[in-house]
Amino acid sequence: MEVKEIYCSTCKKKLGTYNIKYFSDDRLNKIISYNHTQCIREGHSLIILRP
């Protein structure tokens, strides 16, 4: 399975792994803004990785 990961480079932490078949970048950006509000609020840089 091919995956993408949401990674916070400020916390140096992986926040989630998503199957690329079902999650477009748009969808992942929405997940970031809804589910990782604490990092967003603190101004962390969240990135989408393709390992």
Ligand SMILES: [Zn+2]
């Ligand atoms: Zn963070």
